[in-house]
Amino acid sequence: MDIDIRKATQADLKDIKTILSFYYLDTENVEKNLPEFIIAQMNNKIVGCACLDLGDVVELRSIAVLPSYRNKGVGSNLVDAILKRAQDLTKIVYLRTTSPVFFEKKGFKRLQNNEKKSVWKECMQCEKYDICRQTMMKIEMTT
Numbered sequence: 080m081d082i083d084i085r086k087a088t089q090a091d092l093k094d095i096k097t098i099l100s101f102y103y104l105d106t107e108n109v110e111k112n113l114p115e116f117i118i119a120q121m122n123n124k125i126v127g128c129a130c131l132d133l134g135d136v137v138e139l140r141s142i143a144v145l146p147s148y149r150n151k152g153v154g155s156n157l158v159d160a161i162l163k164r165a166q167d168l169t170k171i172v173y174l175r176t177t178s179p180v181f182f183e184k185k186g187f188k189r190l191q192n193n194e195k196k197s198v199w200k201e202c203m204q205c206e207k208y209d210i211c212r213q214t215m216m217k218i219e220m221t222t
């Protein structure tokens with residue numbers, strides 16, 4: 080089955096939130112970040128989403144694929160599209176994730192523990208810093 084990747088529109092909001100909710104990922108900022116969301120479709124069904132957060136650092140966020148559509152290449156296609164978009168905007172894309180092995184396959188490298196606080200200011204104040212289960216990663220853009 081073909082996987083189509085396109086920019087998200089207002090009409091996709093509900094589907095995006097549904098997909099993120101499966102994994103308890105943040106749904107509060109979807110409206111605000113909608114211009115940087117992309118979605119994946121198979122047979123006209125929205126099956127995955129991802130976002131390039133253009134904050135203090137450029138970060139791949141909110142990537143998720145509907146449970147029954149995982150392991151079909153959707154996530155991989157979403158990462159490729161996000162990195163293509165990032166190519167024009169930045170030299171490094173960061174990421175915080177509980178699925179580091181997937182992202183290693185896409186070329187991301189794990190950050191050293193001491194790099195986290197210098198990349199994400201909010202990590203400095205976070206009371207859960209010492210028990211954080213998220214792996215911090217980055218990928219450098221090649222020209």
Ligand SMILES: CC(C)(COP(=O)(O)OP(=O)(O)OC[C@H]1O[C@@H](n2cnc3c(N)ncnc32)[C@H](O)[C@@H]1OP(=O)(O)O)[C@@H](O)C(=O)NCCC(=O)NCCS
Pocket residue numbers: 102140141142143144145148149150151152153154155156175176177178179180181184
């Ligand atoms: C992580 C996720 C987006 C991957 O999407 P996907 O469509 O299932 O991934 P793909 O089918 O493109 O997989 C590409 C490769 O990564 C592997 N892979 C997929 N999910 C993986 C995971 N969670 N951990 C390790 N490897 C994974 C696949 O087996 C495949 O390997 P191969 O190329 O050797 O065959 C998806 O599993 C998901 O939605 N997970 C829950 C939400 C989540 O954790 N999001 C990340 C938050 S930052």
